Amino acid sequence: MRLKTSLLKDRTHRELVSCVGWTTADELYSCSEDHQILRWNLLNGETSVVVNMQDDIYPTDLHWFPKTSSGKKQALAEIFVLTSTDGKFHLVSKTGRIEKSVEAHRGAVLAGHWNYDGTALITAGEDGQIKIWSKSGMLRSTLAQQGSPVYSVAWAPDSDRVLYTSGKQLIIKPLQPSSKVLQWKAHDGVILKVDWNSVNDLILSGAEDCRFKVWDSYGRLLYVSSSHDYPITSVSWAPDGEVFAVGSFNTLRLCDKTGWSYALEKPNTGSVFAVAWSADGTQLAGACGNGHVIFAHLVEQRWEWKNFQITLIKKRTMQVRNVLNDAVDVLEFRDRVIKASFAHSHLVVTTSLQCYIYSVKNWNTPLIFDLKEGTVSLILQADRHFLLVDGGGVYVFSYEGRLVSSPKFPGMRADILNAQSVSLSNDTLALRDKTDEKVIFLFDVQTGKALGDGKPLTHKLEVVEIALDQSGPASDRKIALVDKNRDLYLTSVRRLGREHSIIKIGTMVQTMAWNDAANLLSGVQDGQFTVWCYPSAVFVDKDLLPKTLTTKDGSEFSSTPHILSYVGTQVTVRRADGSLMHSCVSPYPAILHEYASTARWEDALRLCRFAKDQTLWACLAGMAMGSRELAMAEVAYAAIGEVDKVQYINSIKELPSKESSLAHMLLFSGHVQEAEATLLQAGLVYQAIQVHINLYNWDRALELAVKHKTHVDTVLAYRQKFLQDFGKKESNKRFLQYSEGVEVDWEKIQAKIEMELGKEREICPSKIKILQTKKKHQSNSLLN
Amino acid sequence: MAKDPLAEAGLHFDELNKLRVLEPEVGQKTAELKDECKEFVDKIGQFQKIVGGLIELVDELAKEAETEKMMAIGARNLLKSVAKQREAQQQQLQALIVEKKMQLERYRIEYEALSKVEAEQNEFIDQFILQK
Numbered sequence: 001m002r003l004k005t006s007l008l009k010d011r012t013h014r015e016l017v018s019c020v021g022w023t024t025a026d027e028l029y030s031c032s033e034d035h036q037i038l039r040w041n042l043l044n045g046e047t048s049v050v051v052n053m054q055d056d057i058y059p060t061d062l063h064w065f066p067k068t069s070s071g072k073k074q075a076l077a078e079i080f081v082l083t084s085t086d087g088k089f090h091l092v093s094k095t096g097r098i099e100k101s102v103e104a105h106r107g108a109v110l111a112g113h114w115n116y117d118g119t120a121l122i123t124a125g126e127d128g129q130i131k132i133w134s135k136s137g138m139l140r141s142t143l144a145q146q147g148s149p150v151y152s153v154a155w156a157p158d159s160d161r162v163l164y165t166s167g168k169q170l171i172i173k174p175l176q177p178s179s180k181v182l183q184w185k186a187h188d189g190v191i192l193k194v195d196w197n198s199v200n201d202l203i204l205s206g207a208e209d210c211r212f213k214v215w216d217s218y219g220r221l222l223y224v225s226s227s228h229d230y231p232i233t234s235v236s237w238a239p240d241g242e243v244f245a246v247g248s249f250n251t252l253r254l255c256d257k258t259g260w261s262y263a264l265e266k267p268n269t270g271s272v273f274a275v276a277w278s279a280d281g282t283q284l285a286g287a288c289g290n291g292h293v294i295f296a297h298l299v300e301q302r303w304e305w306k307n308f309q310i311t312l313i314k315k316r317t318m319q320v321r322n323v324l325n326d327a328v329d330v331l332e333f334r335d336r337v338i339k340a341s342f343a344h345s346h347l348v349v350t351t352s353l354q355c356y357i358y359s360v361k362n363w364n365t366p367l368i369f370d371l372k373e374g375t376v377s378l379i380l381q382a383d384r385h386f387l388l389v390d391g392g393g394v395y396v397f398s399y400e401g402r403l404v405s406s407p408k409f410p411g412m413r414a415d416i417l418n419a420q421s422v423s424l425s426n427d428t429l430a431l432r433d434k435t436d437e438k439v440i441f442l443f444d445v446q447t448g449k450a451l452g453d454g455k456p457l458t459h460k461l462e463v464v465e466i467a468l469d470q471s472g473p474a475s476d477r478k479i480a481l482v483d484k485n486r487d488l489y490l491t492s493v494r495r496l497g498r499e500h501s502i503i504k505i506g507t508m509v510q511t512m513a514w515n516d517a518a519n520l521l522s523g524v525q526d527g528q529f530t531v532w533c534y535p536s537a538v539f540v541d542k543d544l545l546p547k548t549l550t551t552k553d554g555s556e557f558s559s560t561p562h563i564l565s566y567v568g569t570q571v572t573v574r575r576a577d578g579s580l581m582h583s584c585v586s587p588y589p590a591i592l593h594e595y596a597s598t599a600r601w602e603d604a605l606r607l608c609r610f611a612k613d614q615t616l617w618a619c620l621a622g623m624a625m626g627s628r629e630l631a632m633a634e635v636a637y638a639a640i641g642e643v644d645k646v647q648y649i650n651s652i653k654e655l656p657s658k659e660s661s662l663a664h665m666l667l668f669s670g671h672v673q674e675a676e677a678t679l680l681q682a683g684l685v686y687q688a689i690q691v692h693i694n695l696y697n698w699d700r701a702l703e704l705a706v707k708h709k710t711h712v713d714t715v716l717a718y719r720q721k722f723l724q725d726f727g728k729k730e731s732n733k734r735f736l737q738y739s740e741g742v743e744v745d746w747e748k749i750q751a752k753i754e755m756e757l758g759k760e761r762e763i764c765p766s767k768i769k770i771l772q773t774k775k776k777h778q779s780n781s782l783l784n
Numbered sequence: 785m786a787k788d789p790l791a792e793a794g795l796h797f798d799e800l801n802k803l804r805v806l807e808p809e810v811g812q813k814t815a816e817l818k819d820e821c822k823e824f825v826d827k828i829g830q831f832q833k834i835v836g837g838l839i840e841l842v843d844e845l846a847k848e849a850e851t852e853k854m855m856a857i858g859a860r861n862l863l864k865s866v867a868k869q870r871e872a873q874q875q876q877l878q879a880l881i882v883e884k885k886m887q888l889e890r891y892r893i894e895y896e897a898l899s900k901v902e903a904e905q906n907e908f909i910d911q912f913i914l915q916k
Binding site: 261578580586 | 893904905
């Protein structure tokens with residue numbers, strides 16, 4: 001990615017330009033110390049004077065009233081706040097008329113900023129005060145007071161906190177008076193500019209120590225730049241939070257959100273005092289010390305998928321290169337390209353008015369449809385549909401350009417969704433809520449309605465990243481989530497009446513991504529590059545999970561890597577310094593997944609035998625057990641040396657009825673309650689009791705026995721035996737109570753058990769026959 | 785010689801027998817003086833003109849010298865600032881070079897990673913062929 005800068009030569013300010021602000025994607029207002037407000041039209045390259053202000057107004061900062069999506073505030077959307085050195089701020093209309101001037105501070109007002117919904121204005125002055133004003137310019141409160149000037153302020157994403165500078169320190173102060181203030185020393189020089197992005201919740205600061213830094217909202221340092229030659233005079237986030245711009249003397253820099261620099265420009269501008277991004281995030285303007293206004297737009301963004309590489313070579317032109325045969329296609333668009341996404345053999349491009357869908361098979365005839373609202377902030381793709389996010393909401397479209405659904409939940413703020421908080425698969429859409437970050441909303445893509453009973457998935461901690469797996473049937477859809485402690489959890493999306501069981505499958509996970517075609521999960525876990533070859537193993541056999549992992553040394557990925565994509569066998573990782581790393585994963589697990597999903601167990605077995613890989617065997621064991629293929633599971637478990645499991649599977653095979661074998665399979669996966677329920681439903685009370693006895697779950701066993709009025713003596717007998725074996729005395733009150741009236745007679749109990757088993761065999765005679773024949777075989781083979 | 789009564793009365797006759805009040809000699813001298821004076825005035829005038837021209841010329845020269853001097857000073861200053869400008873330009877180029885170097889380093893890392901992937905793939909293919 002690169003910045004293409006341009007200076008309109010014909011007309012400039014006579015003095016330094018102090019502030020700039022965009023109205024639309026093609027119109028900019030700039031204010032200068034020559035008391036003029038200029039309007040720059042980029043479509044026809046014209047510059048016109050909006051107004052000549054009084055001679056005593058030296059502007060310091062301007063900010064347009066935010067455009068809100070609800071239509072009723074449109075009348076106010078045409079004004080901006082202009083702060084000046086005479087201690088006033090002015091509300092100025094689009095035509096340049098000063099609607100209102102308010103005496104705000106002693107000394108100059110240095111910064112003025114509307115909050116995100118436009119209900120409040122904050123100003124900061126040389127007198128060290130920070131004041132909050134109503135929309136119409138009435139003083140609401142003085143938020144803070146300090147001894148040194150406040151150079152810059154920024155609102156938090158939810159507009160309930162304010163970030164401001166205090167010399168070398170940064171302070172985050174909540175509007176609620178009693179809440180805790182966060183304050184830290186951020187730089188070695190006076191901090192000149194701060195910015196706080198609403199989408200990624202990160203803070204930027206630039207200071208006189210010639211460095212800029214990136215912080216998270218808890219004040220943890222994420223990135224510090226090398227020292228520049230001159231103080232950093234301006235910093236500004238792009239609206240989508242993916243990149244930011246930094247201005248200094250004769251310097252304009254474009255950086256990734258992780259801090260590394262995409263491009264550096266050295267235009268002849270003097271100091272860049274302010275940088276403003278247009279709302280679509282494709283252009284920026286800088287207020288220059290020599291009276292110029294510098295414009296720049298982003299070009300040369302790259303998208304790659306399999307053998308195709310796409311570059312945005314001009315504002316409206318993309319170049320597609322097929323690496324295999326070096327064929328080049330050029331895609332032309334009517335308007336400026338705003339966002340694009342390339343995955344699942346489709347390229348989706350949005351311009352200010354339209355959406356273009358290309359298939360990799362045909363670059364000539366795209367499918368085009370009009371967009372309701374211009375600025376798409378996020379595109380996500382799944383195999384069958386894609387998702388567009390704009391300020392108004394989220395929309396799922398099919399690749400034929402048909403609107404499939406537009407899921408909503410109360411209080412949804414679509415404008416601050418990012419790729420970490422949304423995930424799309426063929427049938428499910430997951431959204432993490434912003435107001436409560438523990439909550440994940442799940443939607444059916446086809447209907448746009450909430451899944452199941454409509455209750456969202458709630459985790460016990462704040463969730464920072466979510467991802468849905470991409471293949472397999474909808475009923476098996478799983479969601480992986482990383483929480484604030486960087487623990488990785490897996491849970492199934494459709495819970496079938498049960499509570500979500502959110503199972504931890506990894507710790508210290510910095511980044512993760514699902515494979516695009518098979519349900520493999522890749523991630524960087526505690527410095528190790530890890531692939532969870534069969535993450536669903538946790539639902540079948542928890543002990544199996546560690547065996548299904550393949551790990552590789554991840555030290556080459558350095559400190560904070562980010563997995564960009566996991567396509568086929570290739571994982572692409574972006575390192576903290578911005579370099580791309582590619583890593584190859586064995587193709588076998590994906591093939592095994594395919595065999596398992598199509599129930600080709602013989603092929604799967606052959607593959608495992610061919611590859612001779614313990615991980616693969618473990619995966620097969622999990623898959624076979626998951627689809628109740630006991631014979632296959634037995635082979636696989638034997639191959640990884642889990643003798644106890646093989647034996648248990650064998651014992652399950654010999655169970656007389658379908659219900660009890662099902663129950664034991666559930667037990668195998670550790671679902672005791674479900675197993676019990678299955679047995680009780682089938683009327684196999686004794687078996688249910690026996691399950692609990694075997695698990696030393698005495699209380700429940702006795703409870704069941706008492707409830708169903710059978711086998712109380714059995715439970716007591718086993719309990720007694722257990723106590724004898726361990727040389728203990730009965731201390732459980734309930735057992736003491738029941739043992740009084742009951743006499744333990746082992747022979748009677750054995751007879752009773754035999755009777756129960758006999759009863760079960762009668763229910764299911766066909767299976768018995770098979771079993772008996774099998775037993776005969778076994779005895780025959782033993783005899784032979 | 786007897787005195788001319790006319791001369792006593794202050795009247796004289798000249799050669800052309802015209803009546804004169806002044807003595808012819810005096811008259812002649814006066815005329816001569818007048819002529820000489822005129823000549824003198826003319827000469828002075830001429831001299832003034834020449835001197836005026838000279839002054840103008842010198843003034844012009846002075847002006848030219850002045851501008852040349854200013855230009856020289858300007859050039860000297862420019863020379864000094866060029867050095868500084870070069871320094872600034874150098875600094876800018878240096879910054880751009882550093883940027884490019886970083887980009888190069890990124891590409892190098894990516895290339896290395898891709899080479900590794902290629903090696904792994906080749907190894908895998910070899911293994912696959914051998915096992916078959």
